Amino acid sequence: MSLISRFGTLFGLLAIIALFSILSPTGFAQPSNLINITQQMALLAIVALGVVFVMAVSEFDLSIGAIVSMAGITSVYLFGQGWGIVPTIAVTLAAGFAVGCVNGLVVSAWRVPSFIMTLAMGTIIGGFTFWLSAGATLFGNIPLAFRDLGRGYLAGIPVPTLWALGAVLFVTLMLDWTELGRRMLALGGNREAARLTGVPVVPTTIKAFGLCSAMAAAAGLLLTAKLGSAHPTGGNGFLLQAYAAVYLGITAFRDGQPSAAGTLLGTAIIAVVANGLTILGIPNYMQDVLTGLIIIASVLVRNVGSRAR
Amino acid sequence: MLEVAGLAKRFGGVRALDGVALSVAAGRVHALLGENGAGKSTLLKCLSGVHRPDGGSMLLDGDAFTPSTPAHSEKAGLRFVHQELNLVPHFTAYENAWVGRRYPRRGGLIDWRAMRARFSQTCERYGLDIDIDLPVGRMSIGRQQIVEILRALMDEARILVLDEPTAALSEKEAAVLHRIVRQLASHGCAVIFVSHRLEEVMAIADDYTVLVNGTTAGSGRIADTDRDRLVALMAGGAFQARPNVPMTTTGPTVLALSKFAAAPGRRPVDLNVAAGEIVGIYGIVGSGRSSLLKAIWGANALSRGAISIDGRALPATGIASRIGAGVAFAPEDRRSAGLVMDHSILDNTLLPRLTLNRLVQALPLLSWRSARRDVGQLLAQRGVKYRSINDRMSTLSGGNQQKALIGRWVRPACRLYLLDEPTRGVDVRSKAEIHALCRNLAGQGAAVVFATSDIEELVTLAGRVLVMAGGAITLDSPNHDLGRRTIVEAALRATAEQESYP
Numbered sequence: 004m005s006l007i008s009r010f011g012t013l014f015g016l017l018a019i020i021a022l023f024s025i026l027s028p029t030g031f032a033q034p035s036n037l038i039n040i041t042q043q044m045a046l047l048a049i050v051a052l053g054v055v056f057v058m059a060v061s062e063f064d065l066s067i068g069a070i071v072s073m074a075g076i077t078s079v080y081l082f083g084q085g086w087g088i089v090p091t092i093a094v095t096l097a098a099g100f101a102v103g104c105v106n107g108l109v110v111s112a113w114r115v116p117s118f119i120m121t122l123a124m125g126t127i128i129g130g131f132t133f134w135l136s137a138g139a140t141l142f143g144n145i146p147l148a149f150r151d152l153g154r155g156y157l158a159g160i161p162v163p164t165l166w167a168l169g170a171v172l173f174v175t176l177m178l179d180w181t182e183l184g185r186r187m188l189a190l191g192g193n194r195e196a197a198r199l200t201g202v203p204v205v206p207t208t209i210k211a212f213g214l215c216s217a218m219a220a221a222a223g224l225l226l227t228a229k230l231g232s233a234h235p236t237g238g239n240g241f242l243l244q245a246y247a248a249v250y251l252g253i254t255a256f257r258d259g260q261p262s263a264a265g266t267l268l269g270t271a272i273i274a275v276v277a278n279g280l281t282i283l284g285i286p287n288y289m290q291d292v293l294t295g296l297i298i299i300a301s302v303l304v305r306n307v308g309s310r311a312r
Numbered sequence: 313m314l315e316v317a318g319l320a321k322r323f324g325g326v327r328a329l330d331g332v333a334l335s336v337a338a339g340r341v342h343a344l345l346g347e348n349g350a351g352k353s354t355l356l357k358c359l360s361g362v363h364r365p366d367g368g369s370m371l372l373d374g375d376a377f378t379p380s381t382p383a384h385s386e387k388a389g390l391r392f393v394h395q396e397l398n399l400v401p402h403f404t405a406y407e408n409a410w411v412g413r414r415y416p417r418r419g420g421l422i423d424w425r426a427m428r429a430r431f432s433q434t435c436e437r438y439g440l441d442i443d444i445d446l447p448v449g450r451m452s453i454g455r456q457q458i459v460e461i462l463r464a465l466m467d468e469a470r471i472l473v474l475d476e477p478t479a480a481l482s483e484k485e486a487a488v489l490h491r492i493v494r495q496l497a498s499h500g501c502a503v504i505f506v507s508h509r510l511e512e513v514m515a516i517a518d519d520y521t522v523l524v525n526g527t528t529a530g531s532g533r534i535a536d537t538d539r540d541r542l543v544a545l546m547a548g549g550a551f552q553a554r555p556n557v558p559m560t561t562t563g564p565t566v567l568a569l570s571k572f573a574a575a576p577g578r579r580p581v582d583l584n585v586a587a588g589e590i591v592g593i594y595g596i597v598g599s600g601r602s603s604l605l606k607a608i609w610g611a612n613a614l615s616r617g618a619i620s621i622d623g624r625a626l627p628a629t630g631i632a633s634r635i636g637a638g639v640a641f642a643p644e645d646r647r648s649a650g651l652v653m654d655h656s657i658l659d660n661t662l663l664p665r666l667t668l669n670r671l672v673q674a675l676p677l678l679s680w681r682s683a684r685r686d687v688g689q690l691l692a693q694r695g696v697k698y699r700s701i702n703d704r705m706s707t708l709s710g711g712n713q714q715k716a717l718i719g720r721w722v723r724p725a726c727r728l729y730l731l732d733e734p735t736r737g738v739d740v741r742s743k744a745e746i747h748a749l750c751r752n753l754a755g756q757g758a759a760v761v762f763a764t765s766d767i768e769e770l771v772t773l774a775g776r777v778l779v780m781a782g783g784a785i786t787l788d789s790p791n792h793d794l795g796r797r798t799i800v801e802a803a804l805r806a807t808a809e810q811e812s813y814p
């Protein structure tokens with residue numbers, strides 16, 4: 004019982020994989036497809052892992068979808084202006100980081116609810132992205148070397164998968180092995196207690212939002228590299244899926260805190276369900292219904308389990 | 313009208329009420345007096361049906377009165393106005409008055425006109441001029457308190473209980489309230505009035521009952537007593553000789569406050585605390601002791617004045633500067649302001665000492681191995697009992713939580729410990745351990761300043777006693793031959809200037 008309540012989400016993922024493997028042994032269960040899933044989930048994983056930072060300080064960031072889109076458009080726009088790869092990446096990531104810092108500053112220093120602040124910021128950024136792209140999909144002169152950052156294989160592993168693994172390591176390192184990460188979690192656990200213990204509330208919150216947005220921008224860059232183009236709303240769909248993944252991840256472990264490993268697990272569940280249902284030929288809208296049901300079910304199972312305790 | 317006899321109530325092993333007698337007559341104002349923790353709140357909660365007494369009897373008009381829910385008590389004609397306001401800020405006065413009642417209806421919909429009319433009648437009956445269409449959030453606290461009382465008086469109240477209604481009021485607002493109370497009494501309503509302001513009690517009450525340690529220590533008519541006799545009663549007859557704390561030889565000044573105001577409108581305070589000194593601050597709730605400690609810790613954004621640690625001037629606010637100067641702080645309410653209850657014991661203990669356990673000194677990376685070892689040692693030294701260091705903080709007993717809360721700051725470099733209610737809700741054994749820790753810290757040359765509402769703790773632990781009332785220091789004395797009565801007297805000293813202070 005305690006094993007199930009502790010690793011329930013992991014068992015859930017394994018059960019879903021087993022189910023699809025039985026239903027579609029030749030399609031789903033092929034190694035090539037499983038590797039393909041890791042590639043499909045990579046960008047979502049990076050966005051969701053960024054969200055872990057703001058969830059750690061118990062805030063929300065609803066601007067991440069718009070930031071993914073903005074990063075894509077900004078990078079193609081800069082390439083079109085003749086910028087090189089390194090400065091383009093640097094400026095795009097810095098822009099994402101800066102947007103997050105503004106969110107964090109307003110939320111922590113002036114106590115605007117993060118829900119409202121980031122919703123407004125997402126809207127502003129959406130407008131900016133439309134203005135920059137004139138509402139059209141941009142193709143521009145994307146250098147091939149840049150495109151290789153988001154596609155192809157390295158030692159048999161898809162490049163996006165490698166980036167996602169890097170993101171898992173980064174977030175784990177930040178949260179579990181740095182003072183900043185511990186302070187973020189303390190702040191999220193009890194703001195007043197953390198403040199009175201000397202956690203600098205405003206800087207810590209700003210950094211959490213900055214890191215979250217920078218990771219969303221990174222995902223936007225990778226999306227552009229993968230597709231070879233950028234659409235002004237191309238990243239908006241990441242918002243809800245990322246939160247779904249993080250919440251699934253929070254239910255993954257006993258202590259109920261956002262974590263990198265849990266978020267990876269949550270992303271995997273969403274990606275496996277999408278992939279498996281597609282292979283079984285089930286239409287898209289049914290996938291959405293099922294994903295939603297799985298999220299509700301996982302939280303229900305956890306709540307019932309913890310009440311029994 | 314209301315007769316309470318032999319009332320008893322225990323919580324676990326603690327006797328909150330142990331034979332309380334209270335006799336309240338119609339048309340009279342009855343003052344209920346006693347220190348914090350004397351049992352006043354528990355008694356009121358028994359009357360309101362929140363708690364069920366374990367023994368004794370309550371009679372209302374000669375019939376047994378055993379309310380099992382607040383609604384039950386309300387039906388019997390009792391009305392309670394609590395010290396904290398329970399109003400919806402953006403509702404108007406009359407909307408608030410109807411919250412929790414059956415709204416008047418017309419054709420199934422709410423009859424707004426009747427709602428408004430009923431409330432304005434109540435206002436008129438007591439001759440009160442209140443803008444009943446103003447959202448209460450825009451009224452002064454005093455006005456809100458009056459709205460709260462009017463709400464209780466919308467229908468006929470037989471007994472009105474006011475729990476420290478004037479604690480947050482200005483003199484003028486309190487005067488309005490006194491008038492309402494007198495008027496109610498003249499209409500035949502009984503009023504039970506809890507207050508720490510003895511001047512006020514002498515002025516408006518007819519009878520009094522004093523509670524000490526859960527028992528009735530005395531009661532009678534106000535006309536037959538005086539202020540000094542009430543203070544003596546509240547201080548408790550059983551005045552035990554205490555071991556006199558040996559005054560440690562004190563060193564150089566650690567903390568120096570000059571014209572230091574905890575918040576705008578608070579009286580500026582001057583205070584010097586020397587190394588090796590244990591200073592205890594006593595005061596009733598709202599006296600400003602917690603606020604002062606927090607301000608010294610730099611946690612009040614609006615504090616003003618000069619503060620220095622070891623002769624080095626610090627900004628008036630900012631926690632980081634205090635940590636840098638070697639100050640440690642343990643807040644009053646460990647659950648909501650001290651610890652992250654859902655996080656592990658390790659995480660909680662580590663939080664203020666993260667920088668002590670780095671992998672490499674130059675980088676902000678944690679070494680969990682050294683952190684685990686150090687935290688384990690620290691908790692063992694402080695006698696904190698736990699199963700696993702990874703268990704949630706909430707699994708520990710109150711005493712162990714408190715030992716961890718204070719102990720996590722302990723390190724040789726700390727110069728000043730600010731401890732707010734260091735032993736609240738803690739068992740006797742842990743209490744002794746925490747006191748020993750405080751003496752130990754002072755013995756090693758740190759200054760310790762603690763706030764308490766427990767006189768016993770004050771006189772056993774403090775080398776020097778400060779008493780605060782209304783934000784000002786009303787007594788500053790070495791803990792030699794200091795009578796309990798002197799302390800209570802200083803804590804109740806109503807500073808007339810307090811109200812007019814900007």
